[in-house]
Amino acid sequence: WHTCPEDGAIRGSNPCSEYMFLDDTACNLASMNLLTFYEGGSFQVEDYIHATRLWTVTLEISVMMAQFPSQEIAQLSYDFRTLGLGYANIGGLLMNMGYSYDSNEGRAITGALTAILTGVSYATSAEIAGELGPFSGYKRNADHMLRVIRNHRTAAYGADEGYENLAVKPVPLDHANCPDPKLIELAMASWDEALALGEKHGYRNAQTSVIAPTGTIGLVMDCDTTGIEPDFALVKFKKLAGGGYFKIINRSVPAALEKLGYNSAEIEEIIAYAVGHGTMGNAPAINHTTLIGHGFGQNEIEKIEAALSSAFDIRFVFNQWTLGEEFCTNVLGIPADKLNDPNFSLLAHLGFSRADIDAANDHVLGTMTLEGAPHLKEEHYAVFDCANPCGKKGKRYLSVESHITMMAAAQSFISGAISKTINMPNDATIEDCKSAYELSWSLGVKANALYRDGSKLSQPLAASLVEDDDEAAEILESGTPHEKATVLAEKVIEKIVVKEVARGREKLPHRRKGYTQKAIVGGHKVYLRTGEYETGQLGEIFIDMHKEGAGFRAMMNNFAIAVSVGLQYGVPLEEFVDAFTFTKFEPAGMVQGNETIRNATSILDYIFRELAVSYLDRTDLAHVKPEGATFDDIGRGAEEGVANVQELSETAAAKSLEVLKQISSSGYLRKRMPQELVVLQGGQSGATALNTASDPVGALQTLVPETAAVPTPVAATSAAAIIATSMDARSKAKMQGYEGDPCGDCGNYTLVRNGTCMKCNTCGGTTGCS
Numbered sequence: 001w002h003t004c005p006e007d008g009a010i011r012g013s014n015p016c017s018e019y020m021f022l023d024d025t026a027c028n029l030a031s032m033n034l035l036t037f038y039e040g041g042s043f044q045v046e047d048y049i050h051a052t053r054l055w056t057v058t059l060e061i062s063v064m065m066a067q068f069p070s071q072e073i074a075q076l077s078y079d080f081r082t083l084g085l086g087y088a089n090i091g092g093l094l095m096n097m098g099y100s101y102d103s104n105e106g107r108a109i110t111g112a113l114t115a116i117l118t119g120v121s122y123a124t125s126a127e128i129a130g131e132l133g134p135f136s137g138y139k140r141n142a143d144h145m146l147r148v149i150r151n152h153r154t155a156a157y158g159a160d161e162g163y164e165n166l167a168v169k170p171v172p173l174d175h176a177n178c179p180d181p182k183l184i185e186l187a188m189a190s191w192d193e194a195l196a197l198g199e200k201h202g203y204r205n206a207q208t209s210v211i212a213p214t215g216t217i218g219l220v221m222d223c224d225t226t227g228i229e230p231d232f233a234l235v236k237f238k239k240l241a242g243g244g245y246f247k248i249i250n251r252s253v254p255a256a257l258e259k260l261g262y263n264s265a266e267i268e269e270i271i272a273y274a275v276g277h278g279t280m281g282n283a284p285a286i287n288h289t290t291l292i293g294h295g296f297g298q299n300e301i302e303k304i305e306a307a308l309s310s311a312f313d314i315r316f317v318f319n320q321w322t323l324g325e326e327f328c329t330n331v332l333g334i335p336a337d338k339l340n341d342p343n344f345s346l347l348a349h350l351g352f353s354r355a356d357i358d359a360a361n362d363h364v365l366g367t368m369t370l371e372g373a374p375h376l377k378e379e380h381y382a383v384f385d386c387a388n389p390c391g392k393k394g395k396r397y398l399s400v401e402s403h404i405t406m407m408a409a410a411q412s413f414i415s416g417a418i419s420k421t422i423n424m425p426n427d428a429t430i431e432d433c434k435s436a437y438e439l440s441w442s443l444g445v446k447a448n449a450l451y452r453d454g455s456k457l458s459q460p461l462a463a464s465l466v467e468d469d470d471e472a473a474e475i476l477e478s479g480t481p482h483e484k485a486t487v488l489a490e491k492v493i494e495k496i497v498v499k500e501v502a503r504g505r506e507k508l509p510h511r512r513k514g515y516t517q518k519a520i521v522g523g524h525k526v527y528l529r530t531g532e533y534e535t536g537q538l539g540e541i542f543i544d545m546h547k548e549g550a551g552f553r554a555m556m557n558n559f560a561i562a563v564s565v566g567l568q569y570g571v572p573l574e575e576f577v578d579a580f581t582f583t584k585f586e587p588a589g590m591v592q593g594n595e596t597i598r599n600a601t602s603i604l605d606y607i608f609r610e611l612a613v614s615y616l617d618r619t620d621l622a623h624v625k626p627e628g629a630t631f632d633d634i635g636r637g638a639e640e641g642v643a644n645v646q647e648l649s650e651t652a653a654a655k656s657l658e659v660l661k662q663i664s665s666s667g668y669l670r671k672r673m674p675q676e677l678v679v680l681q682g683g684q685s686g687a688t689a690l691n692t693a694s695d696p697v698g699a700l701q702t703l704v705p706e707t708a709a710v711p712t713p714v715a716a717t718s719a720a721a722i723i724a725t726s727m728d729a730r731s732k733a734k735m736q737g738y739e740g741d742p743c744g745d746c747g748n749y750t751l752v753r754n755g756t757c758m759k760c761n762t763c764g765g766t767t768g769c770s
Contacts, residue, residue, distance in 0.1 A: 001166075001446075003145040003206050003415070004080065007137055017447040018210040018419040021082055024072045027207065027416075028062045029084040030055050031214045033221045034093045034113065035252075041259070043093075045186060048113070049120050052085070056124040059083040060204060079136045080206040084416070085121055087113070088214040091225030095252040098259035100382035101230040102402035104177035107409040110228070111173045112183035114211075115156045115413040119190030121208035122149065126197030134202030142202065149198055153191035155412040170412035170444040171405075187413075207415035224252050228410060228420055230398055231386045235274055235368045249275050253370070256383055266375040273373040274391075276366030278308060283363040285356035286314070286347065294350050295331045314361050318346040362393075369394035387423045388453065400424055400436050408443035417446035426453045505568050508532075508539040515614075519597070520746070521606050522589035528607060530614075531564075538573055538615045540564035543607060556603070577612040580604040581621060592746045592763060598623040 002010055004022065013020045019027055032055065037048045063081050068074035090110055091101055099106045129138075138145065147164050154162050158175045175184050211228050218226040225231050234250050249271050257267045280287050280301075288301055296304075300323055307317045320328045320339045328334045328346070338344050347357055368391025370376055370384045381396060389397045403422040411418060422436060433450055440448050514530035525546030533539050543560040545553050563576060584601045591597050591606055596613050600606035612618035619625045739751045739758060745765035751758040758767045 001148055001151070003148050004137055004141040005144050006140045007080075013417060013447060016213050016419040017449065018086075018212050018417050019082075019084060020417045020446060021207060022076065022080065024070070025076045025080055025082060026066075026068060026073055027077070027082040027084040027210070028059055028066055029086070029210070029212045030059055031086045031088045031212055031217060031221070031227075033089050033223050034087050035089045035096060035223070038093055038096055043097075043113075043180065043183070045116065045183060049116065049186070049190075052117055052120045053124045055085050056083065056121045056205075056208065057128070059085060060125070060128055081135045081204060082207040082415075083121070083125075083205050084210045084212065085117065085208055086211045086214075086227070086414075087117060088212075088218050088221060088227055089223040089225050090228050091230040092223065092250075092252045095224075095231065095250075095383060096255045096259065098256055098383060099179075100385060101406065102382065102385065102398055104174060105179050107406055108174040108176075108178035109180070109183065110406060111171075111409040111413065112178055112180075112187045114209075114410040115152075115173055115187035116183065116190050118152065118209040118413045118415060119156065119187065119194045122152075122194035122203060123190060123197055125203045125205045125208055126194065126201050128204040130197070130201035132204060134204060135206055137206065138202045141206075145203060145206070146195070146198060149191070149195050152413060153188075153195055156187045156191045168442065168444050171408040172412065174409070209414050210416035211410060211414060211418040211420070213419040224250055228406065228418055229387065230403075230406075232388065233368070233386055234370060234384060234390050235366065253384065257376075260380050260383065262375060270370060270373045270376050272366070274366050274368060274370055276362075276364050278364065279305060280308070280314075280360065280364055283360045286352055286360035300327060308364060311365065314364055315345055315347055315357065367391045367393050371396060387421075397425075398423070400428075400432070401439065404436065404440050404443065404445060404448065407440070407445045407448065411443075411445050418448075421449050421451050424450055424452045426455075428452045505565070506533075506539075506570070507568060509534065512539070514540075517594065517610060519591055519593040519606065519610075521591050521600050521603055522587035524587040524603075526603060526606065528610060530611070538611065539567055541567075541607070541611070543603075545603075573611060573615060577608045577616065577618065577621075580608045581612070593748075596622040596624050596626055 008022050010020050011023060021027075032048075032051055034048075037044045037051075060081065060083065063078060063083075066077070068077060090113075094101055094106045094109065097109070099109065129135075151163050151166060151170070155170045155172045158172045160169070160172060163169055173184065173187060178184050214221075214223065214226045231250060231252070234253060236248055236250060253274075254267055254271065257270060262270070277283075280291070291301060291304075303322050304317055307322050308314070311317050325336075325339065328339055329336060332346075332350070334346070334349060338349070348354075367373075369389075371381060371390075371394050385396050385398050387398055387403075389395055400422055403420065407418050407420055424432065424436070433452075436448070436450055508531055512531045512533070514532050516530075517528045519526050519528075527542075527544040527546070529542040529544075530538060531540035531542075541560050541564055543556045545556055566576070567573065581604075582601060583604050585603075587603060588601050588605070589599070591600050594606075594610060597606055597609050600609065609621045613622045613626065738749060740749060741751050741758070742749055743751055743760040743763060743765055744767070746760060746763040748760065748762040750761040751767070752761055760766070
């Protein structure tokens with residue numbers, strides 16, 4: 001699909017992944033809101049074609065007007081004149097037309113509209129070339145570019161065979177499932193014209209189309225959905241200029257319901273189910289009648305009604321600021337200290353149950369979903385499926401495969417690529433991610449981005465743990481700290497241990513690597529010993545406390561065994577880290593002897609901070625960030641713009657890292673490359689110091705020659721090189737003033753002369769005077 005291979009390979013994309021072309025090139029983006037072409041129940045394809053021609057000419061003109069960050073990018077962009085024409089709001093268009101995003105009809109429409117867009121754009125580019133000439137690199141790339149155009153044309157004709165020089169066949173246009181035959185006819189005709197004019201005049205632009213994310217401009221264009229994305233939610237919140245919010249249904253929903261045959265009264269009830277009725281007048285359980293029974297007057301009810309329009313939950317309306325402190329204390333009899341408690345619920349105080357509150361919430365403020373809505377037929381649910389479940393009651397969402405197959409339907413007719421996020425559920429596994437990438441590759445998709453729900457640290461874990469348990473959610477919201485901790489512990493066990501235990505226990509090998517860490521926490525010595533699988537994954541821990549009581553030591557030993565068994569049954573280390581960091585009990589305080597952890601709120605806080613830093617690279621939990629490159633660091637090369645790619649054997653780098661993991665503890669290295677390796681070759685006849693900071697792969701290829709692409713002999717040097725290295729280290733310590741004696745308080749060899757005595761630079765202790 002590369003139109004200009006004579007000028008180099010495509011080695012990457014822009015950060016959003018839609019623009020894929022030569023290094024140091026750029027394109028200007030433009031996207032059309034597809035929904036603006038949908039009028040009177042049909043898509044105005046002639047207007048769409050005319051707009052495509054206009055925007056192709058506009059983007060061609062903009063090449064001369066654009067500003068670029070460097071002279072090289074400006075020159076190459078001028079030479080190749082790549083364009084970035086695309087569209088947005090395909091999700092909104094399909095919903096308006098009454099088709100599911102995950103349907104054969106939806107994919108066929110998307111493929112046809114994309115084929116027309118790029119075909120017409122290339123044809124227009126060829127027309128411009130007839131007047132102004134093709135781009136400067138066209139002549140040497142003409143055969144390649146015409147081959148790419150022919151492959152696009154073959155896909156537009158819906159053919160499974162006949163593609164030229166393609167290892168992976170594209171997804172052809174689905175003629176059979178497209179509900180509008182006119183779109184198919186125009187798609188084929190546009191590529192016929194693009195090829196004929198290109199053979200005659202060449203092309204003014206090396207590329208013409210991409211599908212950009214349109215995250216910002218989508219708001220300006222009033223799009224319900226961005227790029228090629230489906231809708232994210234059916235109910236949206238609009239911020240008011242004077243403060244507050246109001247809810248609106250996605251404007252595609254009423255149009256879709258009308259298209260599906262529902263009458264106006266039914267549509268009104270369905271929409272009210274999603275966004276709410278906005279009043280408590282006829283709400284179940286909590287309404288005007290029941291409130292009057294609890295002492296509410298007309299004035300208080302009017303205050304409640306006025307506040308509902310900007311509320312997210314009716315409990316936020318029932319408070320002293322809405323009703324007045326005097327009414328709450330004198331009429332409702334609520335003590336002042338309770339009113340000021342942030343966890344206090346006025347409705348619960350009045351005797352309403354959580355079920356009563358939820359039912360009233362759904363009636364007044366809506367469910368945020370259409371699942372279970374009155375009159376809505378179950379076979380129509382798919383039309384309103386979104387990227388994620390909608391509201392608390394929503395269960396349906398688009399599958400990973402539906403995202404990928406939609407991208408594949410469009411990719412066959414895009415010059416560049418598609419910027420799109422593939423949403424995955426929280427329980428998605430590494431295997432699921434692998435399968436998603438493999439499916440994308442097999443369908444010819446050039447790029448995608450996977451996002452697992454809850455994978456960002458900013459997303460709260462607690463809410464997802466109790467989302468299906470109302471009683472637990474209520475405790476988490478208003479319970480005591482002890483009650484909250486108990487609920488979370490139970491849910492962690494239920495979510496992780498109960499669900500993962502079925503896969504069985506994976507025992508450690510009899511001989512395994514790991515590391516021992518000694519530290520002093522709040523004056524108490526703690527020894528942590530780890531055991532690892534061959535892959536470097538943590539499989540067991542041992543905790544020993546020096547000179548502690550037998551009961552406390554036994555408790556810590558058995559706690560370590562329990563954690564080890566959990567690790568071997570598949571409980572992620574992340575779950576233990578989240579559960580036990582920041583726990584507070586004695587001993588606690590300053591930490592000595594650990595180079596990354598300097599303070600801990602408890603022994604468990606220290607243990608799991610250390611494990612998180614060493615095995616998960618959770619530097620956010622370290623007080624001092626570990627130094628050195630990580631195993632997966634990506635370099636930038638010696639100079640900006642200079643190629644830093646060299647040919648290696650297929651498995652050289654991978655084997656080198658595996659060797660390093662086999663010969664050392666990944667936890668001991670804190671998941672970082674060692675700063676220096678000293679390798680002996682041929683016994684004591686020679687030694688070479690290898691700097692892994694600048695060339696880790698080269699260092700390991702020297703360590704294990706069979707992993708190198710071409711075996712390279714290591715120059716022999718005398719064993720004095722090692723001695724010199726050691727001498728340098730000792731000389732450096734002496735120059736820093738270290739005497740070489742251990743500190744009696746912390747044990748570090750950092751004593752420096754201080755008058756007639758010595759002082760420790762680590763803990764500040766002295767040997768007798770200050």
